[in-house]
Amino acid sequence: MNAIEIKNLVKTYKNGTQAVKGVDLVVPQGDFFALLGANGAGKTTIISILIGLVNKTSGTVKVFDHNIDQEFDLAKRCIGVVPQEFNFNMFEKVHDIVSIQAGFFGIERKIAVKNTEEVLKKVGLWDKKNAMARTLSGGMKRRLMIARALVHKPRVLVLDEPTAGVDVQLRVGMWDYLRELNAQGVTILLTTHYLEEVQQMCRNAAIIKEGQIVRLDSVKNLNKFITQETYVIAVKTMESLAGLEAYKPVVVDDHTLEVELNRDEQLNGLLIKLINNKFDITDVHPKGQRLEKLFLSLL
Amino acid sequence: MKYQWIAFQTLLRKEISRIIRIWTQTLLPPLVTQSLYFIIFGKFIGSQVGAINGVTYMSFIVPGLVMMAVINSAYGNVVSSFFGAKFQRSIEEMLVSPMQEWVIVGGYATAGIIRGIVVGALVFLVSCFFTHPTIHQFGIVMLFMILTSAVFSLAALINGIFARNFDEVAIFQNFVLVPLIYLGGVFYSISRLPVFWQNLSKLNPILYMIDGFRYGFFGFSDVSVPFSAGLLIVLTLVLWQINIVLLKKGIGIKS
Incomplete structure (x- = not known):
């Protein structure tokens, strides 16, 4: 019913x-x-x-x-x-x-x-x-x-x-x-x-x-309708962002970075690139605003 | 029906609690005001006015002053409570509930009648300090008090439904109700007026209320008592129905 x-x-x-x-x-x-x-x-x-x-x-x-x-x-x-x-x-x-x-x-x-x-x-x-x-x-x-x-x-x-x-x-x-x-x-x-x-x-x-x-x-x-996810990455110190342009990185503060990942992309690939750039990663989590993106795209 | 009856009792209990809770605003002021009328019009001026139909002037004005308090109290109770609920939006507590329109109208009107009767009885007790009022027919006294309270409670509810601000609550009371009460024979018998003014006075519904009420005290009246009672019954039914239609349509309370 x-x-x-x-x-x-x-x-x-x-x-x-x-x-x-x-x-x-x-x-x-x-x-x-x-x-x-x-x-x-x-x-x-x-x-x-x-x-x-x-x-x-x-x-x-x-x-x-x-x-x-x-x-x-x-x-x-x-x-x-x-x-x-x-x-x-x-x-x-x-x-x-x-x-x-x-x-x-x-x-x-x-x-x-x-x-x-x-x-x-x-x-x-x-x-x-x-x-x-x-x-x-x-x-x-x-x-x-x-x-x-x-x-x-x-x-x-x-x-x-x-x-x-x-x-x-x-x-x-x-x-x-x-x-x-x-x-x-x-x-x-x-x-x-x-x-x-x-x-x-x-x-x-x-x-x-x-x-x-x-x-x-x-x-x-x-x-699912969202094609991109934003991840928040906590790092010990901010290093070079060279080679990461495709992820549209945003430096939030000295220890926080936000990056965008397409749904078909692997998180591992991003993490390997960050490690190659000498980043010491302490935490990674999705920003959790997927619905907000959809919402804004519809309005 | 059982649910509606419980809702009615709840609304009535809420309204009576309100009357008791703010008794300095609901019960006390009419006693002070009417006492002043008894002193000024009854003692000071009344001593210079002769008897009317064998009744002293002080005794003659008792029914009118009691009825004036009844009308103001019944009207004031309903319009202020209903508009207050609208203003604070607590009226939505009723609108979202399954209460039917007759419960809302009945609850507010009954509370208005109760306050009218209580205030009327208190003013009558106060009058005993100034004169020795007699009651010719207690049943008529009660009938007119209940019907008058009902008419003004229902009229006040219509005012409350339409009012959009406090000014619109006060306008009817100040500019319509008060003049009609004063011209309705509270302080005089219309039989002493010139014919033109007598006929004009008969267009004032409050005249019939006060006159019928006064008949209950002294056994004489200026207009037919059965006609007055019938008029009040018709007015009550018409105003009741208007309130039901207004609430059903949501006028003044719903978008």
């Missing part, structure tokens, strides 16, 4: 801006799916239509086979949302924000309180349960939104740039938690600017440009 099925989705705003132009998208159940695109590409509009914050102009949207036009309450019951911006009452307590959301989803008070405790503990906010939301740090507020999105135990979690402005430590922690949720069977739909996030976590991705999907594939295949 598909978690999300979008057919020929169109959204034209009142000012005439066509934000989404006939998008077809299928996210299978259990997938970890990324929507990638530049600002204004239409990612947030698609998500907002899916969760009921924006009215679509035409097209069909189904969540676990529930059409959002005919079975809107059943469709919404399947979705948890972590929006891009903070959208809770800053003057309410953390516990109230989460438990009230559970109530809005029709969960009885006793169960709502139990679920609230569970998710707040999971995101590490239980000791802040009686704190006013406005007193939380930025990272805590973001975790609060994740807890709120999960309190009714949704089958699909939609995250609109959840790690924007989040420090590295928290981002990594959030990735682990999202992986854990996905492993438990929760389908995850993610929009992000961090392509590293997509490469690390997502199985499939769609790239959106000007309201249309320009590429839809597995992250693995999208990576």
Whole structure:
């Protein structure tokens, strides 16, 4: 079964801006799916239509086979949302924000309180349960939104740039938690600017440009689409780069070199040339920005 | 239906918690304002005004002042809470949930009615310090208080839906509501006005609210009580339906 099925989705705003132009998208159940695109590409509009914050102009949207036009309450019951911006009452307590959301989803008070405790503990906010939301740090507020999105135990979690402005430590922690949720069977739909996030976590991705999907594939295949890989080479001292021009070497600092390698070229050949030039190599690793290259080439 | 009922209870509990949490803004101000009206209009000016239909002026203005507090409280509660949720975007908590429109309208309206009744009861208690108000028919008093609160809660929700900034929240209250309340017979009986002004006053819906409410206290009225009650019921139903349609279409809350 598909978690999300979008057919020929169109959204034209009142000012005439066509934000989404006939998008077809299928996210299978259990997938970890990324929507990638530049600002204004239409990612947030698609998500907002899916969760009921924006009215679509035409097209069909189904969540676990529930059409959002005919079975809107059943469709919404399947979705948890972590929006891009903070959208809770800053003057309410953390516990109230989460438990009230559970109530809005029709969960009885006793169960709502139990679920609230569970998710707040999971995101590490239980000791802040009686704190006013406005007193939380930025990272805590973001975790609060994740807890709120999960309190009714949704089958699909939609995250609109959840790690924007989040420090590295928290981002990594959030990735682990999202992986854990996905492993438990929760389908995850993610929009992000961090392509590293997509490469690390997502199985499939769609790239959106000007309201249309320009590429839809597995992250693995999208990576294959790249013909070149950038390698970061750590060296003890910088030596002569003579004979290495074909690799387009870039000296990052006294101990770091970046080179480009075509897919059909052997890494060993490059390393032999470096050793011949008296380089003392301490580490070699791919830069890991393959998807970024593809992304930029499509935009 | 069970889920919707739980969602309704949740929204109502949230709104009532808000009223209690900020009681210095929601419950206290009308008591202070209405006390001043009792002192200035009832004691100082009222002592120079004769009885109206055998009722002292101080007692005569009690229903009007109670109703004024009820209207302002019901309206203010819903418009500020709903627009506040829009402004902070916490309204999205409801929009992404499976709550149906009637739950949102019902939740906000019920909270507005409750605040209206609580404030009305408190102002009535305050009036007891200044006069000895009698109640002719308690059922009529409650009926008019509930219907009036409902009408203004629902009207406030429409205001909240359309409002794009705080100015648009205040404009209706300051330039429409307040004049209509003052001209709705809070301080006088329209039977004492010239015929032209009597007829003009009958175009003001607040007149029917205050007049019917006053009937519940004293047993006399300027206009037909069943007509007033019927008008309020019709207004409630029409405003309810307008709110449902607006929320269904997402006007003012969705792009």
